[in-house]
Amino acid sequence: MAEHEELARPEFEAPVVREPVALESIPGTLPILPLRSAAIFPNLVAPMLAVSARAKALIEAVLEGDGPPLLMATALRGKVEGDPAAADLQRVGSVLLIVNHARAADGAFRLLMQGLSRAQIVALSQHEPFFRGDIRLLADQGEADAATSVALARDVRTHFERLLMIRPFPEEVQELVMSLEEQPARLADLVGSSLDLDLAGKQALLEELDVEKRLLRARDELRRAFEQAQIENDIRLKVKSDIDRNQREYLLRQELDRIRRELGETEDEEEMLQSLGERIEAAGMSRVALAQAQRELERLRQTPPAAAEHGVIRGYLQWLVELPWREQSEDRLSVAAARKVLDEDHWGLEKVKERIVDYIAVLSLKRDLRGPILCFVGPPGTGKTSLGRSIARALGRRFERVALGGVRDEAVVRGHRRTYVGAMPGRIVQHLRHAGTRNPVFMLDEIDKLMVGYAGDPSSALLEVLDPEQNRAFSDHYLEIPFNLSKVLFIATANLSDAIHPTLRDRMEVIEIPGYTEEEKFEIARRYLLPRQRRENGVENVALTLPDETLRRLIGSYTREAGVRNLEREIGAVCRKVARRCAEKDLPGAEGFQITPEKLPALLGPVKFEPEQAFRAGRPGVAVGLAWTPVGGDILFVESTCMPGRGALKLTGSLGDVMRESAEAARSWLRTNSAKLGFAPAIFETSDIHLHVPQGAVPKDGPSAGIAMVVALASLLTGRSPAPDVAMTGEITLRGKVLPIGGVKEKVLAARRAGIRRVLLPAENRRDVAEIQPELVAGLTFDYVKRIDEALAHILPPAH
Numbered sequence: 001m002a003e004h005e006e007l008a009r010p011e012f013e014a015p016v017v018r019e020p021v022a023l024e025s026i027p028g029t030l031p032i033l034p035l036r037s038a039a040i041f042p043n044l045v046a047p048m049l050a051v052s053a054r055a056k057a058l059i060e061a062v063l064e065g066d067g068p069p070l071l072m073a074t075a076l077r078g079k080v081e082g083d084p085a086a087a088d089l090q091r092v093g094s095v096l097l098i099v100n101h102a103r104a105a106d107g108a109f110r111l112l113m114q115g116l117s118r119a120q121i122v123a124l125s126q127h128e129p130f131f132r133g134d135i136r137l138l139a140d141q142g143e144a145d146a147a148t149s150v151a152l153a154r155d156v157r158t159h160f161e162r163l164l165m166i167r168p169f170p171e172e173v174q175e176l177v178m179s180l181e182e183q184p185a186r187l188a189d190l191v192g193s194s195l196d197l198d199l200a201g202k203q204a205l206l207e208e209l210d211v212e213k214r215l216l217r218a219r220d221e222l223r224r225a226f227e228q229a230q231i232e233n234d235i236r237l238k239v240k241s242d243i244d245r246n247q248r249e250y251l252l253r254q255e256l257d258r259i260r261r262e263l264g265e266t267e268d269e270e271e272m273l274q275s276l277g278e279r280i281e282a283a284g285m286s287r288v289a290l291a292q293a294q295r296e297l298e299r300l301r302q303t304p305p306a307a308a309e310h311g312v313i314r315g316y317l318q319w320l321v322e323l324p325w326r327e328q329s330e331d332r333l334s335v336a337a338a339r340k341v342l343d344e345d346h347w348g349l350e351k352v353k354e355r356i357v358d359y360i361a362v363l364s365l366k367r368d369l370r371g372p373i374l375c376f377v378g379p380p381g382t383g384k385t386s387l388g389r390s391i392a393r394a395l396g397r398r399f400e401r402v403a404l405g406g407v408r409d410e411a412v413v414r415g416h417r418r419t420y421v422g423a424m425p426g427r428i429v430q431h432l433r434h435a436g437t438r439n440p441v442f443m444l445d446e447i448d449k450l451m452v453g454y455a456g457d458p459s460s461a462l463l464e465v466l467d468p469e470q471n472r473a474f475s476d477h478y479l480e481i482p483f484n485l486s487k488v489l490f491i492a493t494a495n496l497s498d499a500i501h502p503t504l505r506d507r508m509e510v511i512e513i514p515g516y517t518e519e520e521k522f523e524i525a526r527r528y529l530l531p532r533q534r535r536e537n538g539v540e541n542v543a544l545t546l547p548d549e550t551l552r553r554l555i556g557s558y559t560r561e562a563g564v565r566n567l568e569r570e571i572g573a574v575c576r577k578v579a580r581r582c583a584e585k586d587l588p589g590a591e592g593f594q595i596t597p598e599k600l601p602a603l604l605g606p607v608k609f610e611p612e613q614a615f616r617a618g619r620p621g622v623a624v625g626l627a628w629t630p631v632g633g634d635i636l637f638v639e640s641t642c643m644p645g646r647g648a649l650k651l652t653g654s655l656g657d658v659m660r661e662s663a664e665a666a667r668s669w670l671r672t673n674s675a676k677l678g679f680a681p682a683i684f685e686t687s688d689i690h691l692h693v694p695q696g697a698v699p700k701d702g703p704s705a706g707i708a709m710v711v712a713l714a715s716l717l718t719g720r721s722p723a724p725d726v727a728m729t730g731e732i733t734l735r736g737k738v739l740p741i742g743g744v745k746e747k748v749l750a751a752r753r754a755g756i757r758r759v760l761l762p763a764e765n766r767r768d769v770a771e772i773q774p775e776l777v778a779g780l781t782f783d784y785v786k787r788i789d790e791a792l793a794h795i796l797p798p799a800h
């Protein structure tokens with residue numbers, strides 16, 4: 001066996017001149033030398049080092065023979081540990097002539113070998129102390145078609161020249177390639193030996209006897225080598241360009257620093273460190289924070305300015321000294337003044353205002369009171385965020401809004417650790433620095449839109465922030481020192497309380513902000529929205545008048561929402577139309593711009609919403625229900641019909657599972673009580689009942705339509721028409737009870753808008769009606785029931 005390596009300058013004892021060996025004179029039996037990591041091609045010269053005992057024994061036997069020193073070399077089939085077996089030998093190799101040799105002091109042979117011909121092992125006749133076997137010489141095939149081979153040889157040379165442009169080769173290899181165009185077989189062998197092919201690639205080229213196929217394989221290898229060399233060259237150029245650019249930037253920065261020092265526009269390192277130390281002492285940090293800042297300052301002194309760590313430490317200390325450790329705004333503790341500010345900015349919302357006034361009153365008596373953690377829950381556009389601004393103005397504090405919608409990374413709240421490149425504190429610390437005081441009003445907006453991502457749960461990170469027992473020592477991942485958040489007044493906003501993490505919701509005082517009534521919208525539009533839109537659209541000094549009827553038409557026919565955002569947009573659109581007329585020189589006369597309800601379609605287009613009319617009821621099988629929606633209350637109609645069939649109940653109108661269950665419960669109760677109501681129970685066996693709730697494209701769900709479904713089916717089966725001016729809401733049970741429901745205020749106002757005169761409610765909802773302002777329920781009569789029988793007695797006329 002042999003281990004070999006190329007010898008840059010092989011040192012031999014003396015030059016040996018060998019006579020050319022004719023292929024016909026090569027004996028049929030030769031010693032066989034296994035090669036671990038090489039394949040030697042015919043007609044090429046290669047150095048070799050033989051160091052193993054088997055290889056040295058083989059070389060000694062060859063050199064001591066009478067004829068030319070010939071042997072056959074073949075590669076191994078794979079990685080072989082120890083001495084190879086016969087099965088490890090490749091069957092195709094090359095017959096080699098030892099051109100020169102030298103022996104080292106340790107007995108190893110330095111050899112210079114010349115390939116003579118391809119050969120194949122026919123059989124092994126000896127295994128020890130080295131391999132010997134019968135061989136057969138392999139001749140090249142396909143050289144008869146000289147024109148094709150020469151053309152392929154030119155193509156190979158062209159690819160070699162392309163590769164030579166981006167990758168150097170030894171001069172002797174270049175000369176040989178250029179001179180072997182007329183010898184295609186030798187050219188293919190030379191290319192194969194010169195490229196950095198793996199052993200399998202070289203062996204495949206060695207075993208290929210067809211010259212044309214060998215040339216094609218050599219060309220493909222040259223193409224692959226060119227592509228690889230091109231990629232490597234591009235990488236080297238990019239790395240060199242990056243190094244040159246970084247070096248250039250470094251030199252320019254050094255020169256810029258020198259120029260600034262000459263102009264006296266910068267402080268040197270020692271001045272910077274001294275200034276930073278003074279700011280640390282004056283910042284009023286806690287004992288733990290001060291010790292940490294002094295340690296980091298000492299690290300900064302020992303870190304070279306050119307080191308990357310220098311900028312990281314300096315940035316960290318800048319954050320520490322800029323935080324409001326003791327800066328605190330003076331609270332305005334006048335209850336009357338706070339109430340005045342809240343009333344100036346918002347109409348209604350009495351419950352919220354009362355809670356804020358209570359907090360200010362207690363704070364005036366107990367100055368170290370920890371701030372409450374409020375959560376305003378209500379539909380969009382109801383003034384939750386603007387209410388937070390008003391609270392800050394009433395208290396005389398800075399206001400900071402932290403947008404949490406769509407946040408899915410815990411680091412947004414608590415920051416990144418300084419081990420990360422580009423690390424920075426979380427939004428809590430960032431907004432504290434921006435506020436400049438340690439007692440601002442923090443508005444955590446859209447807290448119900450927090451999401452869980454691969455980087456953690458931001459809701460869990462807020463648990464420490466919103467827990468009064470823990471936020472005295474809030475630790476940001478970037479700062480890694482406690483900061484007292486107990487002076488901060490946290491206010492969260494959400495559209496739905498169910499979407500808030502339960503543990504997080506438990507730490508907050510939830511205050512429901514229902515949708516505005518039409519009267520409240522009217523007052524808000526008249527007092528706030530119209531003056532603001534006149535200012536924003538440049539018509540503040542124009543004689544523009546929107547009568548009350550026009551505002552009410554905007555509210556009822558052009559918007560349908562719980563808040564007032566769309567209402568403000570419509571008012572803004574009217575103001576822009578007026579501004580356009582003024583810009584077109586169509587200036588008003590003494591009467592100014594009077595926008596009556598009849599002019600709205602010309603300014604805003606056709607009416608967008610038509611209110612539901614209760615007069616659709618008043619016939620057997622139809623009942624008027626009341627529903628809560630995110631944009632306020634509305635009425636809905638429950639329609640039913642009966643047809644011959646087998647007792648099936650068909651439900652349509654995009655009803656959810658809960659509404660479907662209510663319909664089943666209504667049918668079961670009616671079937672049980674058919675005798676009392678005066679209709680035959682057989683109708684449930686011989687007829688199909690179809691129950692439909694119009695506006696089928698709108699999904700509907702909830703239990704509060706149960707009583708309306710019972711009334712509609714009872715009216716259908718008894719033939720008695722319900723009173724057309726009665727609307728109802730309530731959940732039902734199989735035992736005939738009517739259970740309380742939510743959203744009473746919105747539902748009652750929807751009934752009033754639709755012209756309803758009587759509203760039937762569960763008895764337990766009487767307390768909800770008592771909380772509604774009397775002027776909003778003027779003209780309405782309320783019937784409170786505990787059982788379905790009572791509801792039917794109120795709604796259906798007596799049987800004749």
